[in-house]
Amino acid sequence: MEKCDTTMGNVINIFLKDLPTLKDFVTCTNHKCKKTTVTSIPIPYITVNVKNDNLDELENMVNLRINNETTLCGHVDDLKSPCAGYKTIRTDVSKLHIFIELLYWNGK
Numbered sequence: 001m002e003k004c005d006t007t008m009g010n011v012i013n014i015f016l017k018d019l020p021t022l023k024d025f026v027t028c029t030n031h032k033c034k035k036t037t038v039t040s041i042p043i044p045y046i047t048v049n050v051k052n053d054n055l056d057e058l059e060n061m062v063n064l065r066i067n068n069e070t071t072l073c074g075h076v077d078d079l080k081s082p083c084a085g086y087k088t089i090r091t092d093v094s095k096l097h098i099f100i101e102l103l104y105w106n107g108k
């Protein structure tokens with residue numbers, strides 16, 4: 001992917017960095033795992049890849065991003081073996097705004 005410094009994302013990062021669209025909270029079932037977040041991870045905006053100008057799937061794609069997700073953690077602390085716990089990412093959605101960046105992806 002090419003890097004572009006004038007994306008909507010950069011503008012939002014600069015002007016709305018204290019008002020993220022989402023806040024992610026990561027917890028791991030392994031209590032010794034350092035993947036668990038103490039404070040939330042601010043997500044300034046949601047990025048959705050679109051293949052054409054059809055936005056029928058937009059709501060689904062945003063819901064997929066917002067829904068809780070539990071996966072094998074696999075976090076590696078220092079030189080120890082990967083964490084065998086399950087991590088869950090819970091997402092709080094801003095009540096003020098939801099910024100969605102649409103990236104047109106032409107498959108190249």
Ligand SMILES: [Zn+2]
Nearest residue numbers: 028033073083
């Ligand atoms: Zn873990």
